Amino acid sequence: MLGDTLGMPVPVPDPPFVVAEALRLGVSRKQLRSPRLHAPVRGVRMDAARRDDLRSVAAAVRLALPRAAAFSHTTAAALWDLPLPPGVSGLSPLHVSGPPGTRPLDATGVVTHVGLPGRDVVVRHELAVTGPDRTVADLAALVAAGGHGLTETDLVVVLDAVLGARGRARPYPRDRLEARVHLLRGRRGVVPLASALHRSRRFVDSPMETLLRLRLVDSGFPCPVVGADVVDDDGRWLARPDLCWPELRIAVEYDGRHHLTSARQRLNDVARQEELERLGWRVIVLFAYDVLGRWPSTEGRILQAFVDRGARPEELPDAPDPATRPRVVTPAHRTT
Secondary structure (H helix, E strand, C coil), X not given: CCHHHHCCCCCCCCCCEEHHHHHHCCCCHHHHCCCCEECCCCCEEEEHHHCCCHHHHHHHHHHHCCCCCEECHHHHHHHCCCCCCCCCCCCCCEEEEECCCCCCCCCCCEEEXXXXXXHHEEEECCEEEECHHHHHHHHHHHHHHCCCCCCHHHHHHHHHHHHCCCCCCCCCCHHHHXXXXXXXXXXXXXXXXXXXXXXXXXXXXXXXXXHHHHHHHHCCCCCCEECCEEEECCCCXXXXXXXXXXXXXXXXXXXXXXXXXXXXXXXXXHHHHHHHHHCCCEEEEECHHXXXXXXXXXXXXXXXXXXXXXXXXXXXXXXXXXXXXXXEEECCCCCC
């Protein structure tokens, strides 16, 4: 109870709580106006210190929602720990969806949607949220509508995260996402969703790796193999490059962790890179500025690697998106 710390005669319930219930217990309206309390929506109070924490706000707003309502769109994406682009928040505004014929909530800072069947609702962090496939479909509808700060590229980033199990125990089945595309046929969002799903890949470790792959493909390079385990012909594991074209022995590594990794990890990374190079691989290491700030130069570096191998980008097919992690066998002796 907050009453002990606030010196109040009637203890205020531990937040979040419903105002009507607190009043029934004898809490005064003056107490409810304490700066330690925040009203995310009318009729609810929460700990003001947690007003910027999405899960805390959602737990409070849930008290004002009908039973069948669920958090959706960008709010659900954030609750699933899916990557949203800068400027797009799961908290402001909150998105809430309800069944057909209902209005889940009428409140400032809350965008409501209707038409949500119960089968699309799951529980995450003890909150009712739309499942991953419904969430990406809702994001695709925002992309199609425009003006929401989301692009098809952002949708690919989200799908890569969904397929790669980031934030969850295991990957989400691609066929569930394909079924969602079929279900959306003829409705808003189906075109960007189908296109983004076609461009998405499993085994991606970060949003920047997604952006790098998309930039490569948009520049005319064949879609590379993603997250393959490279082993020698004795089965000894050598490395797991972010992107590679195995037939050319070209690997591209995105280094966005240099300030987070230990010295030992960095030494291990360098040793693996040197081992690949000893076996005839060309390893190109890229940083954020290479992808976002000087792409023409980066494109030229990778194109030169193709030229050095006697290959042209348009001559190679796109790599598929296998259900299991790719395995690339490279001879244990250097060949050129």
